[in-house]
Amino acid sequence: MRLKGVCVVLILVVCGKAEENATGIVDNEEQNSTELADSFNFKPNSLSAEQLQRFRKFLSSKGFVIKNEDLESGGERRSQKFQRNVVGETMKDNYPDKLSDVTAEDILPLLPRNLSDLMPIVRELKNERCQRHVKYFLQELHHLKKWAVQMFDAGTKIPEGVLFGSSHHLGNFDECISVETDLPPRNGKVDTLKGQYCLATVFLSGKDKEDVVNAVYHMNDSAWNILKVPTTRRGYRKDVIRWSICVPAACSSTEVEEFLNYAALTSSIKGLQLSFEIPTNMCQVKRDLVLDEKDIFLGVVFLGFFVVIGFATAYDVMVARKIDDSSKGLKTKVLVSFSAYTNMMKLYAYTPSQYNLDSIFGIKAITMILILMGHAAAFLIGGPSMNSNYKEEAVLKVENGILLNNPLLVDTFLMVGAFLLCRLLLAELDKRKFINPLIVYVARIVRLTPAYAIVIGIYCTWFYKMDSGPLWEARVGLERERCLNSWWTNLLYINNYVNNDQLCMFQSWYLAVDTQFFFLAPLIIYPLWKWPIYGEISLFVATVVSVIVPFAVTYVGQLDPVLMMYSSEIVDLSSNPMYKSAYIKTHMRGMSYMIGLLLGYVIHRIQTSGMKIPKTVIWCGWIVAAVSSVSAMFTVSVFYNKPYDAFESATYASLHRVGWCIGIAWVIFVCVTGNAGKLNNFLTARGWVPISRLSYCAYLVNGLVELNTIGTLRHTRYLTNLDIAKETMSHIVLTYGLALFFSTVFEAPILSLESVLLKKATNTQKKKETTDGSTLSVESHSSAETTTTNSNGA
Structure with a gap:
């Protein structure tokens, strides 16, 4: 050195x-x-x-x-x-x-001697145990004891790449928390010193502001200019860095923060201001695995499922498969419902839909893959990186629209869900003349909630205790606290309005929005069937209102047109003001759902009347769909490089979802009506079926993958398009692998059991078909594809 x-x-x-x-x-x-x-x-x-x-x-x-x-x-x-x-x-x-x-x-040998100069500051520590541990650490560092040098070595020494935007200097987390040594006995008692890893936020200056994003600097300019506070949201603050230090665990984060600020104050140099912040969740020690009653309860639930599934699978393979379906009794069918073998076969099973809805498989699968890609990219961009310049420049590129406007893809699911619900309920009403809405509602809740509850339980218990890392407490620990406070709002599907400042699972808002629309949709669908004119008027009014509301909310509240992907604002989505106040609200998403209902109604009328669509209409439709969807997705980059205009933002907020959903609706329209040709062949390929059916569980467990990745990160990343692509692919594979496990163990058995019990409850073939129709509607409207045995699998 x-x-x-x-x-x-x-x-x-x-x-x-x-x-x-x-x-x-x-x-x-x-x-x-x-x-x-x-x-x-x-x-x-x-x-x-x-x-x-x-x-x-x-x-x-x-x-x-x-x-x-x-x-x-x-x-x-x-x-x-x-x-x-x-x-x-x-x-x-x-x-x-x-x-x-x-x-x-x-x-x-000279280094420890100079550390003794910290003693006057150490004496200011009010915590006697903390003071003693720090003194002992400095004393033993003077003697170059391994554990003391290890603590010193684990912290950040010289920050690298600060001018280039290197944001996090993480040191060596595991080296720090592995330190453990006994102090000399005092009053006959032995005290143990343990290493504590703290990630401090260091503010290098913080007074002057400058347009550091668009400014051009020369080699002979002062470096401090680059470290000034940026004047735009796009600029990444290079004057704020995260700096790791390893200190005795006897000291609280507040004491460490006061120690550092006092040291900075007493040794400051003219022209430079240093200040430190260390929140409680940014200091961590090595944790022992301690189980509480919640952990044990969930562990027992898991064990119970594993035992039943193991026994059911063995019984199914060795006994039940040799029995004819007509000869199987209720007990056999109930037990086989938990068979992993049978449920895996159902996952891949495929029977063409009588309504020609098979293209939905491909649309849902592709959309979910793109959504998972967006989640991974958001966590990467919001996480530690060496080159914040990449983040500042990426938002200006039109070709990155699929990532910048990735939240728009979620509206595809809202629109598709509304379409399927409307189309299938209208078909069932034509056949039965009446459907009990209570059965439809209960069936949906039964299908969605068990797997959802298990994932929430994991967030509240085992997930937090399964790993560690520099950002583990700040990300996973924070998510755990939110879930412990708000789990009940999730299970009631009201978490996008109630306790949304403590939102459990950042992606769970969608289930609340989708479920709320699901309960309201029959108020429009039934009039469309019973009184078409009044139903059409009500649908038109609802569509107009769904466009006006986002415009008014955005304009009055001076909100962004979309959830802006600024790296500093997507670190924790659940704390983003725009995310909480507008993005997750049902009243801001109505236009997508209304377009889905309209599409379902139009296709129902066309299919029941046998109407043929002229080629001219098809070509014109493709032009409109392409222009509207592409412009809606990729023009968002304009808002990252221009002054804020409330009218422009409000207009985009109210219409961009309409433009996107028109494009997706047209793809569904031409596929269902037989005018899509090779596109329909692609979307109905058998390979999409299992991916589509796993989408619901993939959506549930993806947060576990993303939070684990960012929480266990030991080093900063250098971001490039290729690196992000490679990382997102691995996240997608991990997510679907985990989704397969959850679907086989928790989702599919409940769906199969529900089907068996519903069929048992019906004594006539007519009632049996009615139940199938209701079930079909519910599962087709699920927020993502569920594992089913019905004819279309939607």
Whole structure:
């Protein structure tokens, strides 16, 4: 290690100081040599004669002439003179050339001696145990004890790439929390010192603002200009960095924060302000696995499912498969409902839909893959990175629209769900003349809730205890607290309005929106069937209102047109004001659902009347659909590089979902009416079937994958388009692998059991068909594809 490295370590890490800029050193060499010398605060009277002599020989070997009086013990004046003559002149006249060959062995013995200068600050600590542990740490670091050096080594030394936007300097998390040693006995009691990893937020300056995003800097400009606070939301704050330190676990985050701020205050340099913030959840110690009643309960539930599924699978393979379906009794059917083998076969089973709805398989599968890609990209962009410049530039590129406007893809599911519900309910009403809405509602809740509840339970219990990392407490721990506070709002499907400041599972808002629309939809669908004119009027009015409401809310509230993908604002989506106030609200999503209902009604009329669509209409429809959907998706980049305009934002907020859904609706329309050709062949390919049916569970468990990835991250990433693509692909594979497990163990058995019990409850073929019709409608409207055995699998 060169002397330069040690200087920066001492100044930045230990004493909380920073080097004066290079211009100042040149302008006032004499003053700066003194300041730099004073900053090291060498005290020869605290060094042994042997160490002083060694230091003198070391400096002499490097070509420095040291006077004897400089090394004599004496008062403060001689100490200061020693500093000026030896260290100051070394820095001014001989740095870095004459010391370029200094090795770590030469400097390391001096390092602990200077750490003793922290003692006055340590004495300010009010926590006696914390103070004792810190003193012992500094004492043992002086003696180069392994555990003490390990603690020192685990923290960040010199930040790299700050001017380039390197945001997080994570040190070595595992090296820090693995430290554990006993202190000397005190009053007959032995105390244990453990390492505690803290990730401090360091504010380097914070006063001046400048357009650092669009500014052009030259090599001879001051580096401090780049570290000024950006004036635009697109700019990434390079004056704020996350800095890891390893401290004794006896000290609270508040005490560590006060210690660092006091050190920074007492050793600040003119022109530079340092301040530290360390929230409680940014300090972590090594945790032992401790189970509470919630963990045990969920563990018992898991074990119960595993035992039943294991027994049912064995019985199914060895016994039930040899029995004819007509000869199977209720007990056999109930048991086989839990068979992993049978449910896996159902996952891949395919029977063409009588309403030609098979293209929905491909649409849902592709949409879910793109949504998962957007989730992964959002977590990567919002996480630690080496090059924030990439984030600042990426939002301006039109080709990144699929990521910037990725939330728009969720409206595809709302529209498709509304379409299926309307089309299938109208078909059932034509056949039965009446459908009990209570059966439809209950069936939906039964199908969605069990797997949903299990995932929420995992968030509340085992997930938090399964891993660790620098950001684990801040991300996974925070999500756990939210779920413990708001789990009941999720299960009641009201979490997008109630306790939404404590939203459990960032993606769970969709289930609330979809369910709320599901309960309201029959109020429009039934009039469309019973009184078509009044139904059409009500649908038209609802559609107009669904467009006006987002416009008014956005305009009055001066909101963004969409959820903007600024890296600093998507770190924690659930705390984003736009996300909480508008993005997750049902009244902001109505237009997508209304278009789905309209599409279902139109296709029902066409299919029941046998109407043929002219080729001219098909071609014109493709042009309109392509223009509307592409413009809705990719024009969002305009809003990242222009001043805010409330009218423009409100207009885009109210119409961009309409434009996108028109495009998707047209694809469904031409496929269902037989005018899509090879496109329909592609969307109805058998490979989409299992992916589509796993979409619901994939949507549920994807948050586990994303939070685990960001929470366990040990290093910052360098972001490029290719790296993001590779990372998102791995996230998609992991998500679907986990979804397959959850579907087989928790979702599919409940769906199969529901089907068996409903069929048993019907005594006639007519009632049996009615139940199938109701079930068909519910599962087709599920927020994502569920594993089913019905004819179309939607």
